[in-house]
Every structure is written in C-alpha cells, then in structure tokens.
Amino acid sequence: MLSGSGCADFTVQCFDSGTATFRDTMYPDVERNSRRRSTPHFAILKYLSDDMEKKKFTLKPLPGDGLHLVVPRKLAVNYKNDLNPAQYEAVTSLDGPHLIIAGAGTGKTRTIVYRVAYLVELGVKPQNVLLLTFTRKAAQEMLRRAAILLDSRCEHVAGGTFHSFANRVLRKYASLLGYENNYTILDQTDAEDVVNLLRTRMKLDTRERRFPRKETLYDLYSRSVNTLTHVRDLLAGEYPQFLELEADITALLQSYIGYKRQNNLMDYDDLLVNLARLLQEKEEVRKALNDEYRYVMVDEYQDTNRVQAELVRLMAGQRRNVMVVGDDAQCIYSFRGSTIRNILAFPEEYPGCKIIKIEENYRSSQHILNLANEILRRGGVASVPRTPAERS
Ligand SMILES: Nc1ncnc2c1ncn2[C@@H]1O[C@H](COP(=O)(O)OP(=O)(O)OP(=O)(O)O)[C@@H](O)[C@H]1O
Numbered sequence: 145m146l147s148g149s150g151c152a153d154f155t156v157q158c159f160d161s162g163t164a165t166f167r168d169t170m171y172p173d174v175e176r177n178s179r180r181r182s183t184p185h186f187a188i189l190k191y192l193s194d195d196m197e198k199k200k201f202t203l204k205p206l207p208g209d210g211l212h213l214v215v216p217r218k219l220a221v222n223y224k225n226d227l228n229p230a231q232y233e234a235v236t237s238l239d240g241p242h243l244i245i246a247g248a249g250t251g252k253t254r255t256i257v258y259r260v261a262y263l264v265e266l267g268v269k270p271q272n273v274l275l276l277t278f279t280r281k282a283a284q285e286m287l288r289r290a291a292i293l294l295d296s297r298c299e300h301v302a303g304g305t306f307h308s309f310a311n312r313v314l315r316k317y318a319s320l321l322g323y324e325n326n327y328t329i330l331d332q333t334d335a336e337d338v339v340n341l342l343r344t345r346m347k348l349d350t351r352e353r354r355f356p357r358k359e360t361l362y363d364l365y366s367r368s369v370n371t372l373t374h375v376r377d378l379l380a381g382e383y384p385q386f387l388e389l390e391a392d393i394t395a396l397l398q399s400y401i402g403y404k405r406q407n408n409l410m411d412y413d414d415l416l417v418n419l420a421r422l423l424q425e426k427e428e429v430r431k432a433l434n435d436e437y438r439y440v441m442v443d444e445y446q447d448t449n450r451v452q453a454e455l456v457r458l459m460a461g462q463r464r465n466v467m468v469v470g471d472d473a474q475c476i477y478s479f480r481g482s483t484i485r486n487i488l489a490f491p492e493e494y495p496g497c498k499i500i501k502i503e504e505n506y507r508s509s510q511h512i513l514n515l516a517n518e519i520l521r522r523g524g525v526a527s528v529p530r531t532p533a534e535r536s
C-alpha cells in the first residue's frame with residue numbers, strides 16, 4: 145500500500161509534460177507527496193520505502209478528470225464470482241452514462257450495492273458518490289449491504305430519497321431562491337389542509353355548485369408540477385366535470401403558491417422543483433454539487449417523474465457519470481407522475497450511453513414468471529426475465 149506512515153519518498157516519471165496535480169483519491173499521500181506537477185496521460189510511479197521493495201504503479205486518466213492510479217492489486221470483493229456477466233459489466237463499467245434495464249428480481253439493487261463497493265475500492269471517495277432511491281429505508285439498506293460487502297467506508301456514500309437529498313441541499317441554499325433556509329416542510333396532509341383553508345377563505349365551495357375536494361385539488365396541483373402539465377390539460381383529461389371551474393381552480397392554486405411563499409413553506413413537490421431551479425439558475429451551486437457528486441446512481445428509475453429525471457440530468461453535470469437502473473415493465477408510482485418515458489428517453493438524452501440488460505431472474509419461480517409474462521403480454525409490455533435455470 146502506498147498510504148500510511150511508511151511512506152518515505154515518491155518519484156514520478158512522466159512520458160508527457162504539462163500541468164496537473166495527481167488527484168488520486170485512493171492514496172491521498174500520492175497527491176501530498178508528489179509536488180511535482182505533470183500531466184502524464186500515462187506515467188510510472190515508483191514508490192520507495194524503507195521497508196518495502198520497489199513497486200511500480202501505473203497512472204491513467206481518471207474518469208473525466210485527473211489521474212487514476214491503477215494498481216496491480218487484489219480487490220477485497222470477488223466481483224466476478226458474485227455477479228453474473230451482465231451485472232459484472234454494469235458494476236465495473238465506470239465512466240459516462242449507463243442505463244441498466246432489468247426485470248424484477250434480477251439483482252438490480254445488488255448491482256448498485258456492488259458498484260458502490262467497487263467505486264469505493266477503486267479509491268473514489270464515498271462522499272463523491274450519490275445514490276438516489278425512492279425510500280429512505282431502501283437507501284440505508286443498500287449502503288448497509290455495501291458496508292457489509294466491503295467496509296464501513298460505504299456508509300459515507302451520499303444517499304437518500306430525491307426528497308431528502310433536495311432538502312439537504314436546500315437547507316443550505318434556499319435563501320438564494322428567496323426562502324429562508326429554515327423553511328418548514330408541508331407533508332401531504334398539511335398541504336391539503338392549506339388548500340382547504342384557502343378554498344374556504346376564497347368562498348369557492350358554495351351550496352350551489354360542487355367544487356373539487358381538497359385531496360383532488362392537491363392531487364391536481366401535484367400532478368401538474370410533477371408531470372410539467374398544465375392544469376387545464378389535466379382537468380380535460382381526468383376531471384372533465386370540473387373543466388368549467390378551471391378559472392377558480394387555477395386562482396386557488398395561485399393562492400396556494402403565494403401562501404407557501406409568504407409563510408416560508410415548501411411541500412414535497414417544492415423540494416424537487418426548487419432544487420431543479422437552484423441547479424438551473426445558480427451555476428456556482430450546480431458546479432459545487434457536480435464537483436462533490438462525481439458518480440450519480442439511481443435505483444428504480446422507472447419510478448422517476450419528469451422533474452426527477454431533470455434533477456438527475458443536472459446532477460450528472462458535464463461529467464455525465466450517471467447510472468440509472470430500472471425496469472421498463474413496472475412503474476408503481478404512476479400517481480406521482482412517474483413515467484416510463486424517462487427510461488425510453490434516456491439514450492436520447494445521454495448520447496453515447498451504454499445500455500446493459502440484466503436478464504437472469506433470481507427470485508421468482510417459473511410458474512409465477514409464466515403468469516406474470518402472460519399478464520404483461522396481454523398488457524402489451526415486455527416480458528419478465530428468464531430464470532438462470534431456464535437459460536441454461
Ligand atoms: N448474481 C447473483 N447471484 C446470486 N444471487 C443473486 C444474484 N443477483 C441477485 N441475486 C439475489 O436475487 C435476489 C434479488 O436481488 P435484488 O433485490 O438485487 O433484485 P432487484 O432486481 O433489485 O429486485 P426488485 O425488482 O424487487 O427491486 C436477492 O436475494 C439477491 O441476493
């Protein structure tokens with residue numbers, strides 16, 4: 145190992161000259177000790193130590209920036225052994241955009257867990273990895289599994305739900321958007337109550353006519369935000385009976401927006417929308433976050449909505465080290481505006497992206513798969529993956 149108190153000296157021999165520091169994260173001592181600057185796209189590092197024999201290490205460009213120390217050494221986890229070939233490819237394929245398509249029980253989450261461990265083993269700082277999922281429990285579970293697989297470094301990977309991540313960032317930067325950083329979050333019930341309060345204040349609900357209930361109104365508003373669709377279009381498509389009330393409904397929603405601003409409140413949708421706005425409008429914040437989160441991973445990408453897909457794009461930044469994992473046949477959060485479109489559009493939005501399909505199913509027994517396939521077939525959707533037994 146290079147790091148540690150035994151370090152005595154470094155000499156760096158370059159085949160190329162220029163200016164760049166060694167930005168290797170695996171062995172911070174390399175950067176600290178090698179004050180000589182160079183831009184070797186390829187260099188040999190000789191490490192001299194009192195009690196260690198001379199060793200050779202190869203430096204290669206880091207994904208996107210800097211140099212990557214490629215050390216002929218044994219990794220702690222036997223990735224090849226623990227993963228099937230498609231999973232292995234996904235885990236060890238590092239740079240650029242990746243779309244992993246896989247059915248239920250094919251080891252999507254396992255793939256992410258192993259990739260977290262792999263990145264950390266390669267020397268990527270855990271806090272430079274961002275893992276986004278749909279429940280806090282899922283995120284914690286993945287990091288816990290990665291920590292068991294490798295070591296406790298994996299617990300320091302930045303992870304959480306889109307909302308908790310947005311909240312973490314906005315607590316620091318919300319003032320740039322005109323909020324106070326100590327804003328209060330409205331959960332769904334709180335938000336519906338505010339809508340109700342304003343509805344009563346505006347005297348919209350009269351005996352003479354039926355006005356939508358607070359739940360319907362909030363759902364309408366939330367869908368409009370999450371799917372980037374105009375309220376009028378949603379009314380026409382889903383609540384045609386309320387189309388004639390469009391002006392009042394829109395006025396109420398405007399009043400809801402104003403109320404939240406005046407009282408320093410954000411509902412769940414605001415967290416996502418405001419993070420997107422922050423990243424779009426405040427370049428310095430976007431750059432800082434892009435520098436911090438060099439690898440972005442998203443599990444259950446099929447459940448993302450338009451705003452979340454936009455957030456992923458902004459967080460991936462110019463480095464575009466983003467891996468999304470999703471199942472194009474399950475889309476459980478459609479009520480929140482999630483859209484299969486995000487998976488289908490991924491290759492277009494990220495030209496040159498690598499698509500990897502994971503097909504072996506480790507969970508379902510064959511008759512369940514047959515049944516599920518039949519249901520999906522009737523619904524005109526892609527098939528459920530085959531079991532390893534079926535493939536062999
Ligand atoms: N290569 C493998 N070898 C052995 N077991 C595996 C392999 N890949 C996945 N499994 C096992 O299959 C099960 C399902 O894995 P995992 O939860 O990662 O799948 P998933 O695709 O994320 O499922 P879901 O669709 O429910 O999210 C787990 O018990 C996991 O350990």
Ligand SMILES: [Mg+2]
Nearest residue numbers: 252253254443
């Ligand atoms: Mg999973």
